[in-house]
Amino acid sequence: MTRVLVVDDEPQITRALVINLKARKYEVDAAPDGATALQLAAARHPDVVVLDLGLPDMDGVEVIRGLRGWTRVPILVLSARHSSDEKVEALDAGADDYVTKPFGMDELLARLRAAVRRAEPTGGGEDDVIVTTEDFTVDLAAKKVHRDGRDVRLTPTEWHLLEVLVRNTGRLVSQKQLLQEVWGPSYGTETNYLRVYMAQLRRKLEVDPSHPRHFVTEPGMGYRFER
Amino acid sequence: MTRVLVVDDEPQITRALVINLKARKYEVDAAPDGATALQLAAARHPDVVVLDLGLPDMDGVEVIRGLRGWTRVPILVLSARHSSDEKVEALDAGADDYVTKPFGMDELLARLRAAVRRAEPTGGGEDDVIVTTEDFTVDLAAKKVHRDGRDVRLTPTEWHLLEVLVRNTGRLVSQKQLLQEVWGPSYGTETNYLRVYMAQLRRKLEVDPSHPRHFVTEPGMGYRFER
């Protein structure tokens, strides 16, 4: 769940924000002043900070600097002041966005979503899904199979077949399902394809291809991958 | 140098932006419509996009979606419309910020700096910007390739291709992904480009280009960079 830190000294604004955010399944902390804000930020590690610049104890820009000293958490500034200088100062101090009061709740929430979204880990960083057996390992992300200290070369069709089986480890996959996932929806009866390619997978991956241990045939039904 | 793509159909606004940006040492491209914008974005890979929503040929939100299909480049939206719905739609489509016209140049520039700043690579998790193999080294930060004690000259396209492969060291990168990341989202089937440029990379970096050791072909699937 996304955690938001709301920093504002006006109770009615804080309350409105908290209610709206909680209704949208955000987890919300609230701080009425800068000192509490910095403390809460350190303790709770929010995913985004909504910060009113007009605080009783310290300048809002100081709060931004205090946060930026150790975190890149998105900071969305609220302020009653429209002056350009104020905005520039806050943004250059490290704020991510600047909304002037009075603000529309819809817009604020949209800006908040945008701030949270772009802080998300980069899409490229897929966690490596690696499946290990006693005889070989399959890295689904890198599309790599490792065996006896070396990489095993698989053709596209072999890969596709292996992928479907491994994603259903331990489960029986019907011949029809395999055919349709690998060769396309218009296939379903060409079981000879399966026989050929299962044989190739076994030859490349099984210790004793004629007595398969991982790629098990369920006669009349389908195949099953066992670790 | 930071590269900015300005998308606006009003010449006076474009001109004002271009002048102000160039004075601050930004490199600027300009597009008068959505189609040109998408094309330029693919060709030039800007560090930030300033986008007017009121374009002659297509809806600005469509431009946002077109960009978000393949890149996370910061998008700063300009618009004459103050309506909350417009803002929410643009932000949720993937825009990073929304500025209503008329806008103050100081504020716009500050928001632009903020957008560029937060897009910078994370200071904390410094990955290896230098990748070393037995035969050559690649410095991703300095955009340099070193081999046998001297720098290797790469063309922009060669470098881009190398960069994508190196950032996915060990992982298979599909031909489609390579084409889209290097040549732009509208490419995906022009595998002959890949063949030509892979050959050039191998000629410049492999000890034995006809028996590549680092730039491995996975027939029918893609290419893989191995250290």
Added chain:
DNA sequence: GGTGTGCGTCAGGGTTGTGTCAAGGACGGG
């Protein structure tokens, strides 16, 4: 014991994909 069905194995040939080369065109700098 014969017969049918499903599965595993093998090798050839057509199809698709890849490496390589060279020519033409776009672009920018001198």
Added chain:
DNA sequence: CCCGTCCTTGACACAACCCTGACGCACACC
């Protein structure tokens, strides 16, 4: 305006891959 660099495009040889048919085997059933 010319020249060099870079990108695009087409042609061709070669390699890899996929499909196909034939055969053997195991098992179940008649």
